[in-house]
Amino acid sequence: MALLRYESQVRPPLVDNDKNYHQVTEDIVRPIEANPSRLWWVGFLISLGLLGFGVFSIYREVTYGVGQWNLNKTIGWGWDITNFVWWVGIGHAGTLISAILLLFRQGWRTGVNRAAEAMTIFAVMCAGQFPIWHMGRVWMAFFVLPYANTRGPLWVNFNSPLLWDVFAISTYFTVSLLFWYSGLIPDLATVRDRAKLKWRKYMYGLLSFGWTGSTKHWQRHESLSLVLAGMSTPLVLSVHTVVSFDFATSVVPGWHTTIFPPYFVAGAIFSGFAMVQTLLLVSRKVLSLEEYITIEHIEVMNKVIVLTGSIVGVAYLTELFISWYGQNPNEGWAFAQNRLNIFSPYGWAYWLMMGCNVISPQIFWFRKLRRNLVVTFFMSVIVNIGMWFERFVIIVTSIYRDYLPSSWSTYYAPSIWEIGFYMGTFGLFFTCYFLFSKFFPVIAVAEIKHILKRSGENYKKGHANVEKESADHLYHEIHSDHH
Amino acid sequence: MAVKKFVVGCFDEEGPLFDAVKKVRKSGYKLHDVYTPFPIHGLDQAMGLRDTSIHTAGFLYALFGTTSMLSFMTWVFTVDWPFNVGGKPHFALPAWIPITFEFTVLCSCVGMVITFMYLCQLAPFVKKHHFHLRSTDDLFVMVIECTPKTNESEVSSFLTSIGAKEVNTQMAETGWWLGRYDREQKLFEGQSETVSA
Numbered sequence: 001m002a003l004l005r006y007e008s009q010v011r012p013p014l015v016d017n018d019k020n021y022h023q024v025t026e027d028i029v030r031p032i033e034a035n036p037s038r039l040w041w042v043g044f045l046i047s048l049g050l051l052g053f054g055v056f057s058i059y060r061e062v063t064y065g066v067g068q069w070n071l072n073k074t075i076g077w078g079w080d081i082t083n084f085v086w087w088v089g090i091g092h093a094g095t096l097i098s099a100i101l102l103l104f105r106q107g108w109r110t111g112v113n114r115a116a117e118a119m120t121i122f123a124v125m126c127a128g129q130f131p132i133w134h135m136g137r138v139w140m141a142f143f144v145l146p147y148a149n150t151r152g153p154l155w156v157n158f159n160s161p162l163l164w165d166v167f168a169i170s171t172y173f174t175v176s177l178l179f180w181y182s183g184l185i186p187d188l189a190t191v192r193d194r195a196k197l198k199w200r201k202y203m204y205g206l207l208s209f210g211w212t213g214s215t216k217h218w219q220r221h222e223s224l225s226l227v228l229a230g231m232s233t234p235l236v237l238s239v240h241t242v243v244s245f246d247f248a249t250s251v252v253p254g255w256h257t258t259i260f261p262p263y264f265v266a267g268a269i270f271s272g273f274a275m276v277q278t279l280l281l282v283s284r285k286v287l288s289l290e291e292y293i294t295i296e297h298i299e300v301m302n303k304v305i306v307l308t309g310s311i312v313g314v315a316y317l318t319e320l321f322i323s324w325y326g327q328n329p330n331e332g333w334a335f336a337q338n339r340l341n342i343f344s345p346y347g348w349a350y351w352l353m354m355g356c357n358v359i360s361p362q363i364f365w366f367r368k369l370r371r372n373l374v375v376t377f378f379m380s381v382i383v384n385i386g387m388w389f390e391r392f393v394i395i396v397t398s399i400y401r402d403y404l405p406s407s408w409s410t411y412y413a414p415s416i417w418e419i420g421f422y423m424g425t426f427g428l429f430f431t432c433y434f435l436f437s438k439f440f441p442v443i444a445v446a447e448i449k450h451i452l453k454r455s456g457e458n459y460k461k462g463h464a465n466v467e468k469e470s471a472d473h474l475y476h477e478i479h480s481d482h483h
Numbered sequence: 484m485a486v487k488k489f490v491v492g493c494f495d496e497e498g499p500l501f502d503a504v505k506k507v508r509k510s511g512y513k514l515h516d517v518y519t520p521f522p523i524h525g526l527d528q529a530m531g532l533r534d535t536s537i538h539t540a541g542f543l544y545a546l547f548g549t550t551s552m553l554s555f556m557t558w559v560f561t562v563d564w565p566f567n568v569g570g571k572p573h574f575a576l577p578a579w580i581p582i583t584f585e586f587t588v589l590c591s592c593v594g595m596v597i598t599f600m601y602l603c604q605l606a607p608f609v610k611k612h613h614f615h616l617r618s619t620d621d622l623f624v625m626v627i628e629c630t631p632k633t634n635e636s637e638v639s640s641f642l643t644s645i646g647a648k649e650v651n652t653q654m655a656e657t658g659w660w661l662g663r664y665d666r667e668q669k670l671f672e673g674q675s676e677t678v679s680a
Contacts (some may be wrong), residue, residue, distance in 0.1 A: 021520060021621035048514065146559070155559045159568050164581040171585040175592045181595060190520070190619040198665045205664025209600070210609035213618050217603045218522040224599045227541045235588045241579050369552055410625045446521040 013457035014108055016291040019447050028443045029191055031287045033200075036438055039286060047430035054424010057417040058133055066136045068417045074402045075412040078132045081246075082391040083422050086271070087127035087429075088169065088243055089387060091262075092236055093272025094120025095176060097230035098183075102225065107455050108300055111293050111449040112188075115283060116276050117180040118440070122432040123275070124173045126425035131165070133421070142266055156471050161245040168242040175235060179228045182221070185211050187441045217356060240268045247394065254334035254398030257322065263315035270308035270357070277380035279433065282440055292443050299370045305383065306364035313358035313389075330403075338397040346397045348402035349389050356386020486656050488629040489515055490638040491614045491622045492647030493622045497523050499646040500623055506645050507627065512638060515626040515657075537602070541595040548590030552583045563613040610662030612655040 036044075062069045070454075071078050085444040094116035103110040132141050144166045146156045156163050189211035192204035211217070244260035277298065282292040323335035359383055372374070385443045401408045414422075436442070453459045494500060500517065504526065507514050514530060527534075560566055561573045568575075600606060618624040623648065627638055639650045 025620045027521075081577075094547045146555075152564060155564055157566070157568065157573070158556045158582055159558065159575050159578040161581075164585075167582045167585040171589040174589060178592055178596045182599070186619065187523075192664055193613065193616040193619045201665040202663055205610070206607050209605035209607060210611045210620075210659055211603075211605060212611050212613060213518040213520060215519065215526055215530055216522070216535075219521065219532060220537050220599055221602060222522050222524075223535045223537050224595060227538045227595060231541075231588050233593055235585075238581065238584060242585075245581070285661060343614040449521040449657075 011107075011455070012294075012296045014111060014294065014296065015448060015452055016081065016294055016457050018458040019291070019456055020451065021452065024448050024452060025190055025194070025445055026292070027289065028441050028445050028448070029194060031437065032191055032439060032441065033194075035073070036112060037286065039432065040438065044431065044434040047427050047434055050423050050427030051431050052424075052427070053420050054422075054427050057420030057424055058129075059294060060417045061133060061421070062138060066134065068415060070413060070415045072410050072412060073397050074404075074407050074410065075396060077395050077399070078412055079392075079414045079418045079422060080134045082388065082395050083425065084127050084130035085243055085264075085391045085395075087123045087130075087425065088387050089240065089271045089391075090269035090275045090384075091120040091123035091127065091172070091176070091272065092120070092240060092268035093276050094123075095172075095236040096178060096269050096272065097276070099229040099236065102229040103233060107451050108297055110444055110451050111297050112276065112280060112301075112443075114180075114183065114444045115280060115437075115442050117176065117183070118433065118436045119272075119275060119279060120176050121173070121180060122429045122436075123272075124152070124169065124176065125432070126429050128173065129421075129425055129428070135165070161242065161249050164242045165246060168239045172235060172239045175179050175228070175232055179225075179232060182224060183444060183447075184440065185209055186213065186221070187445045190445050191441065201250075205216035222428050237265055240264045247398075252398050252402075253328070254338070254394065256331070257319060259315055259318055259322070263312065263319075265316040266308050266311040266315065267357075267387060267390060270305060270312055270382055273305050273308065274380040274383035274387070277301055277305075277376055278384070281377045281380070283437060287437065287442060289443060295371050295373075298376055299367075299372065302364045302370040302376060302379075305379070306361050309357055309361035309383070312350065316354065316358060333401075335400055337400055339393060346400065347392065349393050350397065353386050353389040356382050357390060360386075485658075486654055489614070489640065489653050489655055490627045490629060490633075490635055491651050491653055492625045492627070492639075492642030492645075493649040494625065494646055495616055495618075495622060495648050496646075497526075497623055500526060500625070501529050503625060503642075503645040503647075506641075507625070510634070510641065512641070513621065513630055513640075515628040517665040518614060518624040518626070520619050520621060520623075523623075537595060537598060541591045544594030545587050546592035547594075548587040550582055551582045551590075552586040556582065598662065604659045608661050608663070609656045609659045612653075612657075614653060614655065615649075 019027075054460055069078065069080070071080075094113075097109050097116040098113045098120075101113075107152050135141055144156060144163065146158075147153075163470060185208055188204050189209035192201060192208050195201040195204055241261040241264065244264035247255035248257060248260040250256060284290050320340070323331045326332075337344055338346065341347050342351055361379065363375070363379070396412055400410070401411055455473070492503075494503070497519065500519075500523065504514065504517065508531065517526060517530065519526070537539045556579045557574060560575070571578075604611075613625050615622055615624045625634075625642070627642070629635060629638070629652075635652055639652070642650045
């Protein structure tokens with residue numbers, strides 16, 4: 001424990017102002033106990049409205065068939081799969097923050113992980129809608145599961161990347177949900193034990209599973225979190241790798257590239273962090289959590305955005321180089337004519353993607369802009385538009401001019417029900433997020449308390465400056481501590 | 484499951500806990516548990532708890548996931564329904580790696596969470612005795628079990644001397660029961676009522 005007295009002065013505090021354990025509880029649980037603001041109701045009702053539009057669009061699609069969408073002979077995958085990949089990608093930042101940063105012992109994750117994990121779960125829920133409803137005969141969706149059936153049994157094709165996707169996405173959803181909820185249990189118990197209202201005590205008593213905070217339980221909880229983080233880390237990398245296999249294992253020019261897995265994973269984290277920024281910039285303001293989600297948190301995430309955005313940029317350029325270097329005429333055409341050529345039918349989409357994903361995030365090399373909330377919010381929306389267009393470009397520009405030039409004239413634009421379906425997933429996502437921010441602690445209360453004495457502003461002042469101590473002194477300190 | 488008598492000491496800092504635990508163990512009192520609002524690293528060792536083996540369980544579940552999925556796919560595609568996919572081998576090991584991996588992770592995580600919930604006795608509708616409501620907020624609650632030999636007032640003054648801000652004695656059920664948190668229901672009270680009726 002002696003080393004707790006030392007702290008690097010290089011690191012900024014993660015919790016601002018003078019806080020003690022009880023105030024942390026008060027600040028984070030307050031929005032749950034208060035009535036929702038008018039702004040919350042407006043947002044919630046808009047989300048519900050969008051969700052209703054989505055449900056109606058799906059009703060049209062199920063009743064009249066996939067023909068309600070403007071998919072055509074060469075573009076069998078359009079907005080639906082674009083939106084699927086986009087939503088899955090957004091989910092990745094939550095797992096990165098909660099799992100990979102836990103393994104890397106990054107203290108700043110505690111301020112943002114709970115909301116980011118919730119975002120992951122809601123985003124994966126939205127993503128899952130697209131392949132399911134795209135099946136057309138959605139009542140047969142269970143055919144993707146390998147169960148002993150009366151048709152042979154006729155098994156699913158385990159060699160197909162589309163089936164790998166079924167396993168990857170469903171595992172990802174389940175594991176994220178378990179990880180998120182196991183972390184929530186102690187915080188729900190905190191809400192339960194403070195509750196004055198009968199229904200609140202009952203609900204949170206139910207949800208917190210009888211958590212007591214016993215030392216043995218905490219020990220197991222820590223071990224569980226660590227192993228779940230260890231499992232989620234390769235899992236999250238595998239999920240977008242498998243999503244990229246949907247394209248990369250085909251022989252369509254523009255898809256058939258080995259760079260896809262790392263390129264997709266980087267893009268996923270890039271778009272996910274942008275969505276985390278969008279949500280948290282609003283949440284911290286509305287729920288007055290500025291002392292916990294500080295400007296430091298925002299800045300660190302902007303650093304991740306400029307890093308992953310640049311990785312994505314390198315991937316775009318590598319793709320272009322390989323399409324030229326590989327000297328495959330079909331692949332060369334897909335890149336040079338269907339994408340790079342700004343006067344081609346979808347050239348505008350390619351350059352919009354380049355502008356949003358590669359060029360504009362470079363402003364985050366400047367510290368002032370990284371710490372500017374308005375710029376950050378604006379950029380987070382820009383990045384998500386850019387990443388949507390990345391998926392659209394990959395999918396549509398690779399297939400709208402196939403090997404049969406007679407079918408080239410068809411220009412694909414979505415129908416109102418395709419747009420409605422997409423808007424509906426926004427409705428689902430934000431409805432879930434609004435409910436989450438009302439009924440669950442948006443910040444991990446126990447985890448903030450855990451880092452408070454190390455990284456809280458008022459405690460940091462009391463720590464000795466580790467940079468001023470000699471290695472020899474610290475060495476003796478550790479050893480005297482252990483014996 | 485049994486109703487026992489406990490002396491409860493509440494601390495408002497985690498710092499003195501380590502010393503307190505050491506002193507309790509040295510003086511031979513029976514330390515029931517320490518309830519804290521967040522995990523305190525090293526307290527489990529100080530209390531003499533052994534390390535958890537939940538990660539070993541996770542490994543075993545993972546092993547089950549790998550072997551079961553791999554053997555299932557092998558059986559399906561080589562024995563039950565050999566399927567010609569573009570002339571590729573029936574035993575297509577590289578193509579099965581993604582699914583095997585995902586299923587391994589799924590089994591390990593689901594299994595570990597279930598094991599965790601079983602070991603900690605966590606489930607909806609499960610109710611337990613809470614020694615202090617603020618032990619999930621900002622109090623660190625040390626609970627000492629009274630044995631027939633224990634002198635309560637001695638333990639109380641001992642707890643005060645090692646830094647407890649609040650000390651009291653409670654009768655409590657050590658196990659769990661089915662119940663609701665909005666009602667004051669205690670298993671042992673219910674039982675005594677049935678006996679008297």
